[in-house]
Amino acid sequence: MASPNCIMFSFFIVLLWSSCSVLSNTTPEKFYQCICKNSDFSEPFSTAFFTPKDASFIPILKSTAQNLRCLMPSVPKPELIFTPKTEPHVQAAVICAKQLDIQLRVRSGGHDYEGLSYISEIGSPFVIADLSKLRGIEVNLKEESAWAQAGATIGEVYYRISEKSKTLGFPAGIYTSLGIGGHITGGAYGSMMRKFGLGVDNVMDARIVNSKGTILDRKSMGEDLFWAIRGGGGASFGIILGWKLKLVVVPSTVTVFNIPKTLEDGAMKILYKWQQVVDKIDDGLFMKVIIKVVDKKEVKGEKTVQTTYNALFLGSVDRLLQIMNESFPELGLTQQDCTEMSWIESIMYNAGYPKNTPPKILLQGKSMFKNYFKAKSDFVKKPIPETGLEGLWKRQLEEDSPLLLWNPYGGMMAKISESDTPFPHRKGVIFMIQYVALWHQPDKELATKHVDWIRRLYDYMTSYVSTSPREAYVNYRDLDLGMNKNGNSNFSFAQASEWGNKYFKNNFNRRTPDLGLLRYVEVGGASKLIKEVHAGTCGPHMNGFMLVKKILRSGYFWLTMESDCILYVQKFHQCQTHADMIRVPPNELHVTSSSWPFVAWGMDVISPIKLAASNGHSYPSNYWDTALQSEYPPVPRLTLVYGNEAVIPAEVEIPSLRIIQEAKLSDAEWIQSRFEQLAHIDGRRINAVCHGQLYQNRMAKAFNKKARPRHFTPG
Ligand SMILES: Cc1cc2nc3c(=O)[nH]c(=O)nc-3n(C[C@H](O)[C@H](O)[C@H](O)COP(=O)(O)OP(=O)(O)OC[C@H]3O[C@@H](n4cnc5c(N)ncnc54)[C@H](O)[C@@H]3O)c2cc1C
Structure with a gap:
């Protein structure tokens, strides 16, 4: 039912109609009226709707956007930002975007690497549904679970868990301002992944608004969709309203360390050894490497490469020293390098908060990293040789502020099957590389220079990383791998598999419970298949349910296949006329x-054989047998x-x-x-x-x- 405010607003529009009919017909106003009609929205326009004319529009647009490159003046801006306050408002946003034929972008924490939650190159006009006001978190100690609404940051989730228990945690991102809505949709790795897997491996349930505007939970969406939303990428299957997380048991004391080694300290040899042990070492140890360019200590004005070993160990310092001495003595870890602390303190430490910052600051959900950047990812399955590392250092030293992050795999990551969730980078991966080029000015030329550098570096790394496909992490979205072209809604499965196979490997094709692969078909292919299997050559005019099974058995899949088949049979004239036979x-x-x-x-159907006979003779059909026998190997x-x-x-x-x-x-x-x-x-x-x-x-x-x-x- 429309609320009084909406009625007032509509009344106001009617009053203005004669003098500014164009204004009253703008996208924001139509969207507002539609939201009022389709939900119980009961507040003034200005409390939840922001247009470019409003003073608060730019601050709200910038509020959570992480990549300043995606806010440069040349980048398209939305016509409206809508900040829903309840779940029905999100439902209404979906319904209205469809009704008004407007692109809807969804933003939770705003960390998308290509800014896809707040920019749209393919759809104009577009509206942002910013979920930052939906950030409730409920921790259930008895069930060791927590429900978190999409707009909450992962830091808030960590804090709320730690408030209730010192021995429970959740294995997800290292950076605390990540929005749980978008973060979990792509995998969500963090410092506990070698022990407990990814965020998606620890999700029990979810609430989602589908494209019809209906709210579904795990039971009502079914296991297919529940599988797909846990790693299939943000904004792919609907709007996530919240995730139910399975909490994991963490020790009351954990240990952290941070050890820098420059090239002059022997970084090359140490890093080479790190690659050989890091995926096999104790599952409770997550030791990532941060690689930067720094000033040389000894020679003023000269640069060098620094590798910093930053680690979390789920246990005491004594046990950690024992493990490191056995497996990785080259790092030279000592008791003085290590600090014991609680799990929530380790979250603050690894996220880079200054020492003694109270964990309650996590409730502010603020980001400490806002930059102009372009990033890419790779998965390494064989240690990179020292010659390869030398080439890498050379390229690092060419760039102003390059950043590489090497995150170790192995442990639980190698035990979970590639098809358990759409996130496929599991067994066999030693570590993931993240390449980042950073700059600090909104300058187009500067942007081109840094983007070119990272592309060249990525090319250089080709021979040292995964191949066929060259894998990439969907949460580190990289539009260089491919994207839907402007305005082309008929983008085909084959074209999309260019980047789909890199992000999801074989999971890009649907996997059946018996682990067979099904080929995903688009609208055109689907209707051809339905026609052929139902009534084509040997098609026995079966009913809708049987038709679905037949198509599945033939190796094809699309999401709405069941309803499409049933509808097709219901409308098939001959089936209806002969129904009472x-x-x-x-x-x-x-x-x-x-x-x-x-x-x-x-039977082989062959065309006339033109043998190169010296006299130009062509063979009539009764010569074929002889010709075949003499010129070709015997054919069964x-x-x-x-x-x-x-x-x-x-x-x-x-x-x-x-x-x-x-x-x-x-x-x-x-x-x-x-x-x-x-x-x-x-x-x-x-x-x-x-x-x-x-x-x-x-x-x-x-x-x-x-x-x-x-x-x-x-x-
Ligand atoms: C500084 C930084 C640090 C990072 N650290 C880590 C890390 O430690 N581990 C890790 O795994 N990843 C990390 N990431 C990557 C991060 O997980 C992804 O960028 C993730 O998509 C961010 O989610 P978000 O909600 O914050 O971003 P958003 O930009 O809001 O969303 C990202 C994508 O998901 C979609 N989306 C957002 N909300 C929803 C929703 N409710 N329902 C459906 N789709 C939605 C958006 O439309 C967009 O396509 C980091 C990124 C940055 C910038």
């Missing part, structure tokens, strides 16, 4: 066996039935994954594999006869259950 069989089944169960004839004329799979015609047009797989075999390999199978032919024949007879019995039994004998007599 009596299908009950009038006779029992009489099974027969095929006399040649093992063979199928293969019989194809064995076993091992052959039925292929529906649509699978050739829209290749399913098994077709793509088989297409990679060369003809020679294919023929070889067929010949090899001949060796097993006798055993398989006997098996096939037994299977055939058992199957026929079962089939006849099932068929006869339905049979209702009907005898027709002359009338």
Whole structure:
């Protein structure tokens, strides 16, 4: 129902209509009226809606935006920022954006590397739904869980947990102003990931607004969508309202250290050793390396590379020293380098707060890092040799303020399967690299210079990092990997897989519970498939549910396939006219066996053969056999039935994954594999006869259950 304020506002618009009808029809006003109509919004426009004309527009736009590069004057700005205060307001925002055909951007903590939560290159006009007012957190000690609304920062979540318990924590980001809404959608790694996995590995439930404006929880959204939102990337599947987090048990005392080593201190050899041990060392130890360029201590005006080992150990200093002496004595860690503290203090330490800052400051949710930057990520699976490191130092020293962060993997990360969540970078990864180029002025030329530098560095690293695909972390979004092109809503699956495979590897294709892969199809492909499987060659006009199963079995998937299939069958004219046909069989089944169960004839359709005959002679068709025998290797004329799979015609047009797989075999390999199978032919024949007879019995039994004998007599 519309609230009094909205009615007043509409009344005001009506009054103004004759003099400024254009104004009263602007996007912000239409959006406001729509929100009033679709929710219980009951406050003045100015409390939750901000247009570029308002003085508070720029401060609100900048409030959580981390990457100042995305706020430069040339970057498109929204027509409106809406700050919902309740969940129904978010629902209304989705409904209204759809109704008014406006792009909706969602922002929780504003840390997107490419600013995608507050800029839009592809949609104009666009509106931001800024969830910063939805930041409630409820910790349930008994259940060892917490519900956190999307607008809360991860630092607030850590603080609220520590307020209630000194031995519970949550494994997510190191940087405390990250918004939990966007952070968890891409994975959320942090200092406890080697012990407990990522944030997404510890999510129990979620509340989401889908594209229809409906609120769903884990039960109502189903396990498919729940799987997808835990790592499938921000803004991909709906608006997250809140996450239910499974808390983990942390020791009451943990240990931290921070040890810098420059090239002059032997950084090269130490870092090389770090790469060999860091993914195998005790799971409770997370030892990242921060690599920067600093002034040389001894020589004024000269620069050097500094590697800083920054660590959290979930245990006492004594145990840590023991582990380090055994596995990584090269670092030379001593008791004086280490500090014991509580888990929440270690959060403050690793986030870079000055010593003795009270943890309560986390409730302010403020960021300590606002810069102009461009970043990229890589995953390393083999230690980078010293020659590779030398090239890296050389390039580091060319840049003003380069920053590299090397985060170790292994431990729990290697134990969780790649397909458990869409985040696929698990077993085999030694560490992840984050490359950052930073600058401090809103200057276009400066931006180009730094972006060029990071692209060159990324090219240089190609031979030292993961390949096929070169993996990337979706939370470190990098539009250089690809993006939807301006205004092109028909972007295809194949085009999107360019970056999709890098962020999600095989998870970009849908994985079935039995771990088979399904190919994702778009609208055009989906309707072709429905038509073909339902009524095309051999299509038996099955009902909607059966149709979905058939399509799944053929190796395809799209999100709305069930409702699409049911609707298609409901509207299919022939199915409706023949719906009342009596299908009950009038006779029992009489099974027969095929006399040649093992063979199928293969036929090749070939065009006239133009052999290079010296006299220019072309071969008529009755010469073909002779020509084939003399010029080509023998072609098998019989194809064995076993091992052959039925292929529906649509699978050739829209290749399913098994077709793509088989297409990679060369003809020679294919023929070889067929010949090899001949060796097993006798055993398989006997098996096939037994299977055939058992199957026929079962089939006849099932068929006869339905049979209702009907005898027709002359009338
Ligand atoms: C300084 C800094 C430090 C970082 N440290 C870490 C770290 O330690 N570990 C780590 O894993 N990552 C880290 N990141 C990356 C961070 O996890 C991602 O940028 C993440 O997307 C930030 O979420 P956000 O809500 O703060 O950002 P936003 O910019 O608000 O959102 C990011 C994306 O998610 C979408 N989104 C936002 N809210 C929602 C919602 N409620 N529902 C659906 N989609 C939504 C946005 O539209 C956008 O596409 C860091 C980033 C920065 C800038």
